Amino acid sequence: MNAPIEPHRFILEPFEARRFASLCGQFDEHLRLIEQRLAIEIRNRGNQFELIGAPEQTNSAEQLLRRLYRETKSTELSPDMVHLFLQESGIEELANPNAETSIALRTRKGMVRPRGVNQQRYVKAILEHDINFGVGPAGTGKTYLAVACAVDALEREQIRRILLVRPAVEAGEKLGFLPGDLSQKIDPYLRPLYDALYEMLGFEQVAKLIEKQVIELAPLAYMRGRTLNNSFIILDESQNTTMEQMKMFLTRIGFGSTAIITGDITQVDLPRGTKSGLTHVIDVLRDVPGISFTHFKPKDVVRHPLVQRIVEAYERYDDRVHGKLIDGQDNGNA
Numbered sequence: 001m002n003a004p005i006e007p008h009r010f011i012l013e014p015f016e017a018r019r020f021a022s023l024c025g026q027f028d029e030h031l032r033l034i035e036q037r038l039a040i041e042i043r044n045r046g047n048q049f050e051l052i053g054a055p056e057q058t059n060s061a062e063q064l065l066r067r068l069y070r071e072t073k074s075t076e077l078s079p080d081m082v083h084l085f086l087q088e089s090g091i092e093e094l095a096n097p098n099a100e101t102s103i104a105l106r107t108r109k110g111m112v113r114p115r116g117v118n119q120q121r122y123v124k125a126i127l128e129h130d131i132n133f134g135v136g137p138a139g140t141g142k143t144y145l146a147v148a149c150a151v152d153a154l155e156r157e158q159i160r161r162i163l164l165v166r167p168a169v170e171a172g173e174k175l176g177f178l179p180g181d182l183s184q185k186i187d188p189y190l191r192p193l194y195d196a197l198y199e200m201l202g203f204e205q206v207a208k209l210i211e212k213q214v215i216e217l218a219p220l221a222y223m224r225g226r227t228l229n230n231s232f233i234i235l236d237e238s239q240n241t242t243m244e245q246m247k248m249f250l251t252r253i254g255f256g257s258t259a260i261i262t263g264d265i266t267q268v269d270l271p272r273g274t275k276s277g278l279t280h281v282i283d284v285l286r287d288v289p290g291i292s293f294t295h296f297k298p299k300d301v302v303r304h305p306l307v308q309r310i311v312e313a314y315e316r317y318d319d320r321v322h323g324k325l326i327d328g329q330d331n332g333n334a
Helices: 017-024 026-038 055-071 079-095 116-128 142-155 182-201 203-211 243-250 277-285 305-333
Strands: 008-011 041-045 048-052 105-107 110-112 131-135 161-166 215-219 231-235 258-263 291-295
Touching: 008 055, 017 026, 017 055, 026 041, 026 055, 026 079, 048 055, 055 079, 105 142, 110 142, 116 131, 116 142, 116 291, 131 142, 131 277, 142 161, 142 182, 142 231, 142 258, 161 182, 182 203, 182 215, 203 215, 243 258, 243 277, 258 277
Parallel strands: 131 258, 131 291, 161 215, 161 231, 231 258
Antiparallel strands: 008 048, 041 048, 105 110
């Protein structure tokens, strides 16, 4: 007969009613989030806690609750913040407090801190390698952190310019049907990059830097024939490059430059039968020294918690369909 699990007990001090209410959330919604994520049960009477579950999870939950309680000293917690702290902490990171030292990127509007072990590794890789790939689903911070690294390098005067590049591939719409000249047609494709820049530098500063060509936003086709030195180059949505375009882009990198290539290989908008340059390059360059690959998973999503569940649901569906196709092929060959 298995012995019952001994509860993990601790006390949060000093007890302050306002801070404690912020920690627990309305109707204890913050505690319920932590329970769900770490697969534990949280019981408390005032500031005295009992945690029921596997020892690693309960130890991790205690460290997380203590960290959140420290935050309540200066911040009113929200469910979104608790979700982000959960993403940032993760079981593996909480179990090893010395895992990775925190990295912060400086921008004009404040510091940007990577959340979670994978985001930390991604930024660390960007700081240490000239060519970097960030591959994974939407909401994992690939593009946002790439722009933050570029802005940080510009603020520190380590580079002279930032080049933000995207393939102008239609996702259900034809460019020719969009109003305006070529620049206005391309703008919607670059909007996520603009938004990140505005958040980090401010609208006026971004406008000035674009006017001075310190920041350049361009479609991938405009890269042909150029060599870029002392620059920070970001290729976003790279799953929509062809194999030839990807090779062309990578061979544009000059001295003193850093390149970041981001994309999601599950969201390719290329014509049927055209292989994604991102899928191809992962196989071609995986063992080349000096190039980093960071692969993000659904658990790394730092948007609304539902985004993570949506990504996971699509992955499960794709696995089921893929499994059926393989079974069908096997049956057909038998």
